[in-house]
Amino acid sequence: MRQLPGGPGACFAPGADASRLADIYSARRREIRLTTPEEPTADTPADGPLSDGPLADAPLAEVAASCGLELTPAQVTRLDAYRKLLWSWNEKLNLTRHTTMEKFVTRDLFDTIQLSALIPEGETVLDVGSGGGVPGIPLAILRPDLTVRLCESVNKKANVLFDIVEQLGLNVTVYAARVEAVVERGSQAPRFDTLIARGVAPLWKFMFWLRPHHERWGRLLLIKGPSWVDERAEARHRGLMKGFELRRLAEYEGPRNAAITTLLTVTRAEAPAAGKRGKKR
Numbered sequence: 001m002r003q004l005p006g007g008p009g010a011c012f013a014p015g016a017d018a019s020r021l022a023d024i025y026s027a028r029r030r031e032i033r034l035t036t037p038e039e040p041t042a043d044t045p046a047d048g049p050l051s052d053g054p055l056a057d058a059p060l061a062e063v064a065a066s067c068g069l070e071l072t073p074a075q076v077t078r079l080d081a082y083r084k085l086l087w088s089w090n091e092k093l094n095l096t097r098h099t100t101m102e103k104f105v106t107r108d109l110f111d112t113i114q115l116s117a118l119i120p121e122g123e124t125v126l127d128v129g130s131g132g133g134v135p136g137i138p139l140a141i142l143r144p145d146l147t148v149r150l151c152e153s154v155n156k157k158a159n160v161l162f163d164i165v166e167q168l169g170l171n172v173t174v175y176a177a178r179v180e181a182v183v184e185r186g187s188q189a190p191r192f193d194t195l196i197a198r199g200v201a202p203l204w205k206f207m208f209w210l211r212p213h214h215e216r217w218g219r220l221l222l223i224k225g226p227s228w229v230d231e232r233a234e235a236r237h238r239g240l241m242k243g244f245e246l247r248r249l250a251e252y253e254g255p256r257n258a259a260i261t262t263l264l265t266v267t268r269a270e271a272p273a274a275g276k277r278g279k280k281r
């Protein structure tokens with residue numbers, strides 16, 4: 001993982017030719033000004049119908065208060081600055097369908113806050129498949145005690161993340177790379193306590209990508225919709241859960257959305273206690 005010449009938060013995929021990085025960087029800067037059709041952005045796991053509610057265009061603080069979310073004025077200001085940058089980039093790239101204040105707060109912020117409650121103080125966290133930055137960027141705003149890093153495989157989106165992080169003055173590193181490359185042995189990225197993700201891939205794919213590098217991450221923390229049960233079955237069927245434990249940590253209904261969201265964790269299974277190993281003689 002090499003540092004881009006553009007700034008301390010910028011990294012590039014492993015294997016990039018160092019002598020060409022400056023060219024690549026300026027080319028990528030140009031690239032992000034294009035309006036390019038992207039693959040459709042998946043709804044978040046618990047997305048129901050995306051109709052607007054009565055607080056669609058209310059100020060962030062008001063919508064947050066209506067959902068019982070307690071935010072300081074400083075947090076409101078930074079979250080709103082992030083929301084503006086995200087929506088502005090969304091006019092050029094397909095990054096989010098949550099383009100009313102109500103959806104931003106009740107889906108993006110709400111999910112992030114639920115997730116945040118499960119992350120211990122001081123951890124190093126990687127947001128896998130950040131897209132427009134959820135949940136990694138709101139998490140970095142709300143939890144300055146964490147070291148948050150973002151990972152996004154599509155260069156155009158990673159460039160947007162570089163820009164947003166820079167404009168918000170966040171101390172967040174962005175990897176323009178696939179997660180497999182970020183966590184592989186020999187990568188310059190640190191070991192991560194927790195990998196977080198929303199709306200990226202089914203469980204079996206995560207396990208396929210991450211199993212070989214299990215010593216480089218502590219646990220996987222996933223925001224999932226009801227499909228998680230089928231995803232678990234598929235991952236087990238493919239033999240990808242062997243030696244790993246999946247637990248359901250929390251389940252909640254969104255404030256304006258009856259769909260259920262589940263927070264799952266995957267960790268290495270504990271080795272059996274010494275006395276239980278092997279057959280009795």
Ligand SMILES: C[S@@+](CC[C@H](N)C(=O)[O-])C[C@H]1O[C@@H](n2cnc3c(N)ncnc32)[C@H](O)[C@@H]1O
Pocket residue numbers: 041042043044096128129130131132133134135151152153154157177178179180197198199200201209
């Ligand atoms: C549907 S978006 C979700 C974005 C964001 N997490 C959210 O919930 O709004 C999924 C993102 O994951 C990225 N992605 C898919 N596979 C990836 C991988 N192996 N490593 C890193 N990013 C990946 C895609 O490029 C896409 O931007």
